[in-house]
Amino acid sequence: MSRKQIHLAAHFPGVNNTTVWSDPASGSHIDFSSFEHFARTAERAKFDFLFLAEGLRLREQNGVIYDLDVMGRPDTFTVLAALAAVTDRLGLAGTINSTFNEPYEVARQFASLDHLSAGRAAWNVVTSWDAFTGENFRRGGFLPKEKRYSRAKEFLAATFELFDSWRGDEIVADKETGEFWRPTGDFAIRTDQFDISGRFPVPRSPQGRPVILQAGDSEEGREFAASGADAIFTRHGTLEAGQAFYADVKGRLAKYGRDPEDLKILPAATFVLGDTDAEAQEKARHVRYQQVSPATAIKFSSSCGTGTCPTTTRTARCPRWTRSSGRTRSRAAAPACGCTPTRSPRRTSGGSWPRPSSCPPAR
Amino acid sequence: MIIEVTGRQNFIGTPARVAEALDEFVQADASDGFVLVPHVTPGGLDEFADTVVPLLQERGVFRTEYEGTTLREHLGLKAAPTTSGTDF
Numbered sequence: 001m002s003r004k005q006i007h008l009a010a011h012f013p014g015v016n017n018t019t020v021w022s023d024p025a026s027g028s029h030i031d032f033s034s035f036e037h038f039a040r041t042a043e044r045a046k047f048d049f050l051f052l053a054e055g056l057r058l059r060e061q062n063g064v065i066y067d068l069d070v071m072g073r074p075d076t077f078t079v080l081a082a083l084a085a086v087t088d089r090l091g092l093a094g095t096i097n098s099t100f101n102e103p104y105e106v107a108r109q110f111a112s113l114d115h116l117s118a119g120r121a122a123w124n125v126v127t128s129w130d131a132f133t134g135e136n137f138r139r140g141g142f143l144p145k146e147k148r149y150s151r152a153k154e155f156l157a158a159t160f161e162l163f164d165s166w167r168g169d170e171i172v173a174d175k176e177t178g179e180f181w182r183p184t185g186d187f188a189i190r191t192d193q194f195d196i197s198g199r200f201p202v203p204r205s206p207q208g209r210p211v212i213l214q215a216g217d218s219e220e221g222r223e224f225a226a227s228g229a230d231a232i233f234t235r236h237g238t239l240e241a242g243q244a245f246y247a248d249v250k251g252r253l254a255k256y257g258r259d260p261e262d263l264k265i266l267p268a269a270t271f272v273l274g275d276t277d278a279e280a281q282e283k284a285r286h287v288r289y290q291q292v293s294p295a296t297a298i299k300f301s302s303s304c305g306t307g308t309c310p311t312t313t314r315t316a317r318c319p320r321w322t323r324s325s326g327r328t329r330s331r332a333a334a335p336a337c338g339c340t341p342t343r344s345p346r347r348t349s350g351g352s353w354p355r356p357s358s359c360p361p362a363r
Numbered sequence: 364m365i366i367e368v369t370g371r372q373n374f375i376g377t378p379a380r381v382a383e384a385l386d387e388f389v390q391a392d393a394s395d396g397f398v399l400v401p402h403v404t405p406g407g408l409d410e411f412a413d414t415v416v417p418l419l420q421e422r423g424v425f426r427t428e429y430e431g432t433t434l435r436e437h438l439g440l441k442a443a444p445t446t447s448g449t450d451f
Contacts, residue, residue: 006389006424007396007438008416013404023403034405045412046426048437051398091434119433167445208443211434230440233398237373242393264438269397271374271381273410284375287402 007231007264009093010042011051014073022290030074032082039083042090049091049122049211050083052076077109084117093122093213099129099148100137103158103189104196110210111163111202119206124213124233127152147193149220154191156212156228161187166204217245226252231264242267382418389424 014029021029028034042050054076076094083092092113096106106123114121127148128134131141143151170184188197214221214229225232226249236242250260272287274280374381388394401407419425431437 003386003422003424004389004395005426005439006385006419008425009396009398010408011398011400013401013407021404025406026403027405029404037405038408041406041408041412045408045416046429048396049434089429089432089437091437093434119435122434163443164445204445207433207435208445211438211440230435230438231395234394236393239388239391239393242388243391246392246394261439262441264395264440266396266398267373267394268400269373269385270400270402271411271415272402273376273378273381273414275377277376277380280376280380291402 007266008045008047009049009051009091009266010038010047011053011268012038014053030072032079035079035083036086039087039090043087047090049093049120051093051124051213052079052095054095054097054126077113080113080121081116084113084120087117087120089120091120091122091211092117093124093211095124095126097128098125098152098155099127099143100134100139101155102196103155103162103194104198104200106155107159107162107200108202110159111205114205114207114210115202121205121207122211122213122230124215125152125156125229126215149216149224151193152224153227154193158189158191158194158196160209161189162200163204163209165200166202168204168208171203222249223252225249225263226258227256229263231266234265234267236267237269378414378418382415382422385415386419386422386424 012029012035039050055073076096080092080094083090094113096109098106110121110123129141129143129145129148134140134142165185165187167184170182172179172181174180183199185199185201187200189195211230212228213231213233214225215233216222216224217234222232232249234242234245236245246265249263249265253260253263272280272284274283374384376384385397389396399408399411401411416425420427429437435442
């Protein structure tokens with residue numbers, strides 16, 4: 001029996017605390033040359049796709065812009081469009097929010113990216129319901145949390161209707177008869193969240209629709225992925241956790257008339273390489289300290305009680321802290337556990353902090 | 364404690380050990396692949412591309428050339444239907 005083929009994607013390092021900006025080898029996360037280098041490397045290695053995350057609001061803590069990690073990033077569609085011009089085969093995946101955007105606009109953008117890249121576009125559909133992020137948008141915190149996936153489903157279905165409003169054979173361009181196209185693109189969508197109608201202006205793209213990615217790990221997120229996504233991102237690091245997740249999600253596909261291979265399961269993975277295993281372990285230790293400096297560790301902990309968790313990773317000290325989605329954070333959802341570190345992680349200051357009784361026991 | 368909890372390091376070792384671990388993870392049906400998250404911009408993928416990928420290719424579990432042109436083809440997905448009707 002032939003071995004299962006591995007699919008590989010490359011997450012552009014940027015706004016998260018995995019990225020070590022203080023490393024001597026670190027370059028700009030904004031300059032196009034960085035995106036180009038990363039994309040060309042991924043394509044040289046025959047990766048399936050490059051992946052861009054998204055942040056719709058700069059991270060803050062106590063109303064102050066968070067200043068320890070990489071901050072600031074350019075717009076997803078613009079970067080992917082530019083990368084389409086310097087790559088030939090590499091898939092181009094962007095994270096686009098279904099809560100604050102509109103289906104017509106997003107469908108136009110993805111159909112356009114799919115044309116420009118000759119069939120390499122992918123959309124990581126994320127949701128966000130919090131007013132903190134929503135303040136940047138026209139309607140602010142308009143969406144109750146329990147509706148974020150129902151809106152996402154309606155959003156995705158609406159874009160599918162828009163993509164499919166063109167079948168692909170409408171442009172005739174017959175110079176003899178003078179007929180250019182057979183009018184098409186009609187749509188009328190009336191749902192709980194949307195009431196739109198008109199004609200979709202972008203002809204059918206090479207893939208028809210972008211590849212749909214989904215990153216939610218909740219019950220609703222898994223079901224959402226099983227119903228219509230082409231790949232799901234996970235954070236299950238261990239073999240056993242990965243197998244359990246894999247079996248659970250693949251097992252949900254049949255009821256949607258889908259086969260197990262119709263949904264790819266792709267966990268996030270970091271790696272540290274060395275000439276020997278011992279050297280790799282030592283490098284990994286160094287990377288870990290660079291990622292989580294004493295100052296960052298204090299921010300991790302103090303944010304637990306104040307609401308705006310500044311990082312993408314949950315800490316064990318914040319058991320009730322919840323992520324809204326993607327990179328967005330909710331002040332309202334954060335716990336008031338008042339956790340503070342009992343000791344500086346590297347003991348550089350050697351100080352002790354008082355530990356509130358509400359804190360879970362220190363390990 | 365915080366450093367240990369928050370720092371994720373899934374695959375650490377020589378290229379040969381990492382290639383083997385990635386392969387075993389997929390063959391054991393714990394995933395269909397990975398989204399690799401390097402630590403450094405923009406060269407954080409270079410070493411993996413130069414050392415681990417050739418070993419995966421030698422093991423016969425990763426392509427040596429793109430076979431298709433679209434991402435859907437890379438991922439081994441069926442063509443998208445031309446009519447809506449997905450029941451979300």
